[in-house]
Amino acid sequence: MKIFKVINNNIVITLDKNNQEIILMGRGLGFKQRSGNIIDENLIEKRFSLSSSDKEDFSVSQLLTNISLEDIRVANKILNYAEEIFNTNVSDSKIIALSDHIHSALERYNSVLN
Template identity: 80%
Template sequence: MKIFKVITLDQNNQEIILMGRGLGFKQRPGNNIDENLIEKRFSLSSSDNEESSVSQLLSNISLEDIRVATQILNYAEDIFNTKVSDSKVIALSDHIHKL
């Protein structure tokens, strides 16, 4: 299974990241995303004085880093029988990338 990351804008004009199989297939900027293809949804809130946006944060993080972070957090959920916030995938991916 291939995972695609798509950076888009929500109804409040905030950047969000969508992940799911086939999200980016035959898509062009401005197209609507099929909601049924979305497996994970991530958003970061930032203030106006912050320099980094979601797209800048993710520009250096590979899909492999995101995949590994997702696997680690899924494993933790299974072991500890709890739900981990989806936003933790971005934070863990960033840490993995910096290793």
């Protein structure tokens, strides 16, 4: 699997056989990597893909540029808990959206403190 785009040290985007974006996350996955490099499969902790209807709502690359791996992990834990409580499945795109909300909330909180 080849890297299509490096978002940050922990998040990269690759393409599936239909040229649909797949978001991969893992500690150090994108560190010192470039487009076209082969991905170390052992570093992949999570895989996310978006449905075509979700892609119209936001640009994944732009959202993920500033979001930390920890923000995504927290969002994932929250949504996993919600799935257990409500006995339902949540689409992967919701993890990205919730991560963005968490990141924005933390930025606002930090700006108030400073």
